[in-house]
Amino acid sequence: MKEPGKGELAQLFISIIGKEVTIEETSEISGLEVERIAELISSQDSLKFFNKKGKKELKICCDYSWVSKNLSQKIKLRTREIDEIDDIMKTKFPKHAEKYWSENKKINRDLMSRTLGEWIESELSFLAGFSLWFREKELDGNLDLSTLISDAVGKNVSASGNIEFDRERLVLLKTLTTNALTAIKDMSPAGKIAYRSMDVAVIKGISDGDENYAEKMKGRTLTQKTAWWKFW
Numbered sequence: 001m002k003e004p005g006k007g008e009l010a011q012l013f014i015s016i017i018g019k020e021v022t023i024e025e026t027s028e029i030s031g032l033e034v035e036r037i038a039e040l041i042s043s044q045d046s047l048k049f050f051n052k053k054g055k056k057e058l059k060i061c062c063d064y065s066w067v068s069k070n071l072s073q074k075i076k077l078r079t080r081e082i083d084e085i086d087d088i089m090k091t092k093f094p095k096h097a098e099k100y101w102s103e104n105k106k107i108n109r110d111l112m113s114r115t116l117g118e119w120i121e122s123e124l125s126f127l128a129g130f131s132l133w134f135r136e137k138e139l140d141g142n143l144d145l146s147t148l149i150s151d152a153v154g155k156n157v158s159a160s161g162n163i164e165f166d167r168e169r170l171v172l173l174k175t176l177t178t179n180a181l182t183a184i185k186d187m188s189p190a191g192k193i194a195y196r197s198m199d200v201a202v203i204k205g206i207s208d209g210d211e212n213y214a215e216k217m218k219g220r221t222l223t224q225k226t227a228w229w230k231f232w
Contacts, residue, residue, distance in 0.1 A: 012030050015029045
């Protein structure tokens with residue numbers, strides 16, 4: 001399964017995420033010539049990435065279904081999870097991209113360093129890491145940190161707390177199953193780092209505020225000659 005990678009097709013796709021626009025409007029947004037846009041959306045390669053609408057005046061918009069197809073070739077997902085990702089990409093991702101990927105009200109990514117597909121998959125994996133961490137730790141509005149801290153200090157500890165975090169960012173994947181979140185998290189370093197970074201942040205906050213915890217964790221780490229919070 002191909003994707004709109006690093007070229008003009010990717011530039012065209014990212015410029016109209018969440019929009020339904022005419023070719024002239026697309027030209028203004030993307031910086032591509034009208035003739036070039038017409039050529040791109042008429043090519044066989046573009047059919048899976050764009051939908052064309054309107055009888056009197058042609059309008060184009062993004063088709064996001066290629067994302068779930070690419071994911072399903074890399075990780076194990078159930079049919080209903082693939083359908084859910086399709087729905088997320090269609091209904092939630094455009095608003096997410098407009099909020100978190102925009103610069104001066106324009107969605108932008110460095111398409112020379114990564115393909116558009118890599119940007120999207122990295123974002124999903126990153127958010128899956130955070131989402132899974134909160135799903136595992138959160139209960140009735142509070143975070144159960146007992147297992148995390150017990151592992152860090154080497155003995156059973158009972159602990160709970162609250163963490164300030166941009167929860168709006170996690171809305172994108174909120175409805176996914178734990179199975180899907182785990183698979184998407186594990187498919188790239190971004191997801192694994194996101195998951196572990198929460199553990200590290202919690203322990204750092206506790207150790208900074210409690211010297212006894214800090215000494216216990218330090219002593220355990222030195223004895224084992226390996227960090228308990230090793231990423232993978």
